[in-house]
Amino acid sequence: xxxxxxxxxxxxxxxxxxHGLLDSEIKDRTEKDDLEKSxxxxxxxxxxxxxxxxxxxDNNNSPSKYGGSENGFASDxxxxxxxxxxxxxxxxxxxxxxxxxxxxxxxxxxxxxISISTSSRSQLSHNFRKLQEQLVxxxxxxxxxxxxxxxxxxxxxxxxxxxxxxxxxxLSQNLALGFADGNELDRxxxxxxxxxxxxxxxxxxxxPLRWPTGRDVIxxxxxxxxxxxxxxxxxMTKRMMMLDEEQISFRSASLMFDGVExxxxxxxxxxxxxxxxxxxxxxxxxxxxxxxxYGSFGAHLSSKQLLTxxxxxxxxSGSQVQLTLERGLPAMIGAFTSKQLPYPSxxxxxxHCARCGIDWDxxxxxxxxxxxxxxxxxxxxxxxxxxxxxxxxxxxxxxxxRWNFVRDFAxxxxxxxxxxxxxxxxxxxxxxxxxxxxRKPGSGPSICSKVHDVESPYYLPLQxxxxxxxxxxxxxxxxxxxxxxxxxxxxxxxAIHGVDQEEFTEDTEDWKSAVRxxxxxxxxxxxSDHPKRPGxxxxxxxxxMVRNVLDMNAHFGGFNSAxxxxxxxxxxxxxxxxxxxxxxxxxxxxxxxxxxxNWCEAFPTYPRNYDLVHAAGLLSLEADxxxxxxLDIFTEIDRILxxxxxxxxxxxxHLIEAARALTTKLRWDARVxxxxxxxxxxxxxxxxxxxxxxxx
Numbered sequence: 001x002x003x004x005x006x007x008x009x010x011x012x013x014x015x016x017x018x019h020g021l022l023d024s025e026i027k028d029r030t031e032k033d034d035l036e037k038s039x040x041x042x043x044x045x046x047x048x049x050x051x052x053x054x055x056x057x058d059n060n061n062s063p064s065k066y067g068g069s070e071n072g073f074a075s076d077x078x079x080x081x082x083x084x085x086x087x088x089x090x091x092x093x094x095x096x097x098x099x100x101x102x103x104x105x106x107x108x109x110x111x112x113x114i115s116i117s118t119s120s121r122s123q124l125s126h127n128f129r130k131l132q133e134q135l136v137x138x139x140x141x142x143x144x145x146x147x148x149x150x151x152x153x154x155x156x157x158x159x160x161x162x163x164x165x166x167x168x169x170x171l172s173q174n175l176a177l178g179f180a181d182g183n184e185l186d187r188x189x190x191x192x193x194x195x196x197x198x199x200x201x202x203x204x205x206x207x208p209l210r211w212p213t214g215r216d217v218i219x220x221x222x223x224x225x226x227x228x229x230x231x232x233x234x235x236m237t238k239r240m241m242m243l244d245e246e247q248i249s250f251r252s253a254s255l256m257f258d259g260v261e262x263x264x265x266x267x268x269x270x271x272x273x274x275x276x277x278x279x280x281x282x283x284x285x286x287x288x289x290x291x292x293x294y295g296s297f298g299a300h301l302s303s304k305q306l307l308t309x310x311x312x313x314x315x316x317s318g319s320q321v322q323l324t325l326e327r328g329l330p331a332m333i334g335a336f337t338s339k340q341l342p343y344p345s346x347x348x349x350x351x352h353c354a355r356c357g358i359d360w361d362x363x364x365x366x367x368x369x370x371x372x373x374x375x376x377x378x379x380x381x382x383x384x385x386x387x388x389x390x391x392x393x394x395x396x397x398x399x400x401x402r403w404n405f406v407r408d409f410a411x412x413x414x415x416x417x418x419x420x421x422x423x424x425x426x427x428x429x430x431x432x433x434x435x436x437x438x439r440k441p442g443s444g445p446s447i448c449s450k451v452h453d454v455e456s457p458y459y460l461p462l463q464x465x466x467x468x469x470x471x472x473x474x475x476x477x478x479x480x481x482x483x484x485x486x487x488x489x490x491x492x493x494x495a496i497h498g499v500d501q502e503e504f505t506e507d508t509e510d511w512k513s514a515v516r517x518x519x520x521x522x523x524x525x526x527x528s529d530h531p532k533r534p535g536x537x538x539x540x541x542x543x544x545m546v547r548n549v550l551d552m553n554a555h556f557g558g559f560n561s562a563x564x565x566x567x568x569x570x571x572x573x574x575x576x577x578x579x580x581x582x583x584x585x586x587x588x589x590x591x592x593x594x595x596x597x598n599w600c601e602a603f604p605t606y607p608r609n610y611d612l613v614h615a616a617g618l619l620s621l622e623a624d625x626x627x628x629x630x631l632d633i634f635t636e637i638d639r640i641l642x643x644x645x646x647x648x649x650x651x652x653x654h655l656i657e658a659a660r661a662l663t664t665k666l667r668w669d670a671r672v673x674x675x676x677x678x679x680x681x682x683x684x685x686x687x688x689x690x691x692x693x694x695x696x
Contacts, residue, residue, distance in 0.1 A: 155635070155665050157691070158197040164224050164322070165199060165639075167602035169314035169333060182337040185313050187459060189601045196631075198666065199607045199639050200691060207644060207690070211328050211547040211569055215299055216251045218326045222608070223248075229318035241294070250296060250327070260300045263354075263424075267382055270419035270426045277304055283477030284349040285486060285591045288374065291356025295324030295331065302329065305483055307571065309348075309593045311341070312356075322606040328547040330571050330593055333604040336367050340457040342596040344585040345468035347374045349477050354384040361402040365409040366462050369445060372413050373467040378431040378476035381415065384424040412444030413466060431476035433469045456582050458596050472496045473585060486591040487561055497586040504556065511558035513677075515566055518648060545611070546570055550603075550640070552615040553577055554594060557587040559614060573610075575603075577618065579625055599636070600628035608642045616650040619659060631662055638666050643690035648683065650675070656682040667691070 158165065167189070174184040204221035208214045220243070230243050242249040264276040273282055279301075287308040289298055298308030311334030312320040324331035334341050336358050351371050360368050360383070371381055386392065387403050410417065414430035430436075436447055447453075448465035455471060468474065473496060480486060488508075491501045547570055551559050554574035563570050574594030576584040587594045597603060599622065619630065637647060647668070649659060656672055663670035663686055673683040 153665055154667055156197050158195055158199050160200060160203075162195065162197075162199055163202050164316070164319075164606060165195065166314060166333065166604075166606055167195070168604070171314070171316065182335075185335050186337050186339060187333070187335070187604060196635060198635070198691070201608060201643055203692070205608075205643065205692075208326060208328070208642070210545060214547065215302075215327050215329070217247050217249050218323070220244075220246055220248055223322050223326050224317040224319065225323065226317065248323075250294070250299065260296045263384075264297070264300055266421060266424065267426065270421060270424065271380060271428075272418070276301065276306075279304060279306055279350075280483050283378065283480055283482065284380070285483040286348050286588065286593060287350040287352055288343075288348040290336065290351065290353045290358060292320055292324060292331065293354070294320060295327050295329045297352065297354065298324070298329050299327060307591070307593055308352075319606060322609075325548060325605065325609040328571075330573065331605075332573070332595065333606075336370065338462060339459045340370060340462055341374060342456075342458055343374050344456040344588060345373050345453075346376045346471060346473050346585075347588045348379065349376055350380045350382065351375055352382045354382075355386075359402075361405040361409075363462075364464065365405070365445070366464050368406070368409055368413065369464060369466065370462055372415075372429065373463075375429050376477050377429060377433070377474055378478055379429050380418075381410075381427045381429070382424065383427075386423060388420065388425050389423045409444075412439070414439075431478070433474055436466060436469060456584055456596055458578055458598070473589065480589075483591050484564075486589075487564070489586070489590060493589065494586075497583065497589075499556070499583075499586065507556050507558045508561065511562040512565065514650075515559070515562040515568075519566070519568075546646070548610045548642075549573070549612045549614065550610045551575060552599065552613065552637075553580060553618040553621065554583070554587060555580075555616075556583055557590055557592050557594070559616070560587075560592050561590070570612075575599075577621060579627075580621055598627075599633050602636055603640055605640055607639050609640050610645060611642055612646045612648070613637050613641055614648045619649065619651040619655040623655060630659060631665065634659070634662055634666055638668075638688060641688050643688060645688050647686040647688070649686075650681060650683050652680060653682050656684045659684050 168187045169185075170188075171184055174186075174188055177188070179186070179188065202221050202224075204219075206219045206221060208219070208222065209217055225248075227243055230241055230248070242251075268274065268276045268278060271282065273279065279285075285305075285307060287298070287301065287306060289295075289308050289310045291312050292298060292308075292310035295308075295310055298306075298310060301308055308330065310321060310324045310329065310331035312331075313335050314333050315321075321331045321333050351374070358367060375381060383406075387399055387406075407417070410427050414435040415427040416430070418426045418428050420426075446465050447469055448463055448467045450470070452463050452465060453467050453470060454460060455468075481490075489497075489504070494501055494504055546568070549560075549563070549570045549572045551557075551572050551574050554560065554572075554576055557572075557574050560572040560574055563572060572592065574584070574587045574592055575597045576582055576587070576594060578596055578598045582596070584594050584596055599618065618633075622628070622630070622633065641647065649656065651659070660670055660672055663684075666688075668686040668688055670684060670686040673685060675681050675683060
């Protein structure tokens with residue numbers, strides 16, 4: 001950080017020899033006159049801000065002591081009969097001379113400026129921008145000095161019991177506020193649950209293992225789970241987990257008979273495919289896994305180029321979302337209770353629920369309507385539950401009634417039951433929107449009106465109607481391009497989202513260049529285990545140091561696309577701010593995952609989830625709205641960023657300088673980088689240190 005320099009002072013003292021008795025006399029008399037004709041204290045304070053103020057006497061409210069007129073000059077300035085008259089005449093002459101000089105100087109400066117502006121306007125603009133940037137930096141440094149040591153302004157650490165704190169999901173507070181019937185598990189951000197402190201990691205926290213090793217082995221101390229919770233997990237999950245003092249291993253030495261591999265193979269066969277490797281050919285790329293256990297289903301399918309997003313309720317310990325993210329797999333907190341999920345309609349190719357704890361027959365089937373809303377035409381809903389087992393549970397009349405309700409309701413919303421084996425049932429959503437109008441009147445839920453059919457709801461109440469039928473995105477999954485071609489939308493598909501082909505191509509190329517520059521810039525720092533010593537060669541960057549990536553302002557999803565095209569072994573949570581142009585439907589149509597979010601609220605996830613947080617243009621977007629402070633956003637980034645994790649922020653220069661100043665509060669290591677292709681933007685590169693428990 002640059003230090004302040006003394007560029008001047010309001011009071012300038014000029015040294016030099018005396019210019020004789022006349023000057024001394026003039027000085028004495030002038031000081032005496034000024035003292036007698038002084039204005040109020042606030043007017044005197046303004047004098048240094050107007051350096052030519054002494055040319056004019058603006059005391060118009062009182063007559064001159066020496067017989068002056070309203071303008072403050074002598075009544076007969078040209079009289080030379082007395083020494084006082086000669087003095088007044090000389091003063092007037094000096095003042096008029098200075099006025100002439102100033103007018104000449106201003107005129108010359110004006111023509112000089114015109115000449116310069118026509119020949120080197122860009123250079124002047126560049127120099128002005130440099131001065132502006134330096135001024136921001138110097139003012140911040142001066143501010144630091146005025147309040148004391150920078151250390152005194154650092155945010156305090158939260159108490160150790162907040163190490164797994166998730167704002168907006170405070171169960172005890174929600175119960176105290178009167179929420180019940182499952183609504184206490186919902187997200188409630190009203191009243192401000194944000195903490196202005198830094199969340200510490202657990203006492204024995206360790207940096208996660210690199211991908212793909214970290215997918216199968218995690219550190220016990222990094223997550224809040226007990227041995228009892230591991231043992232009480234579902235049969236499939238439990239068979240795949242081995243717990244020791246330091247690690248949880250999801251690798252089994254057995255052949256995993258009836259495990260996740262055979263289970264995935266079974267689902268593929270029920271759809272009519274040879275095995276799960278053929279999901280891509282059937283149009284399946286993105287899967288929403290409801291109540292995902294600990295992510296084993298998605299972990300297995302990740303090797304098949306399938307992207308599985310896990311959602312589950314907030315849990316104080318033994319969290320499915322926390323463990324799944326710790327394994328380097330997509331996950332977020334989401335509840336099927338009373339609100340719609342922050343995904344657009346027609347988002348996923350498959351929804352999966354294996355003993356997910358959702359009672360689909362409750363609330364008159366409204367939860368199944370939410371499944372239908374986010375499922376693409378022709379997509380699949382896979383449900384594995386003891387309720388569907390005809391041999392064990394259908395003997396119970398209550399269970400039989402519940403199963404019959406789900407089966408009949410699925411038919412009423414135009415789902416076709418493809419197959420049922422043991423406890424697993426597979427339905428296929430209709431590919432034809434005309435199916436709904438061909439139903440018998442009153443035989444099922446009605447189609448939502450335009451008012452209620454919101455394409456991208458943000459935690460709106462659940463709707464008891466069928467959504468998405470009017471959307472231009474109503475395209476069956478089997479008619480979409482298969483992955484990875486799906487990532488590059490054609491001209492017709494782009495037109496659906498109101499995007500021009502040329503604009504999309506330019507965005508794609510820009511992000512390819514940006515990712516290349518990011519990794520070229522960060523490799524010597526991001527991927528070294530220790531700081532580079534003078535004379536040492538830059539370490540070769542392993543491709544798998546960064547796994548979980550959060551893009552806070554995803555736009556078209558170009559950053560995600562460029563990372564995959566460069567062969568980076570990452571997945572990206574593409575976030576579209578609620579105040580930005582909503583391109584989230586387009587991002588999901590490209591085969592990526594993402595969510596709507598208001599960055600003045602806490603993100604629905606646990607602390608320490610992401611290796612890299614990226615934000616391009618987000619600060620500009622938020623600055624226009626003035627909804628919350630930059631510090632609020634940065635403390636949330638710190639909460640969800642892993643120790644030794646990285647932040648890349650790209651934005652306008654003055655915002656980057658302000659953000660750089662805030663990094664001292666967060667104790668981040670930070671540096672500002674110029675962008676060759678843009679003189680108006682900068683990069684802010686930050687790393688979060690690994691702070692262990694502080695001494696009390």
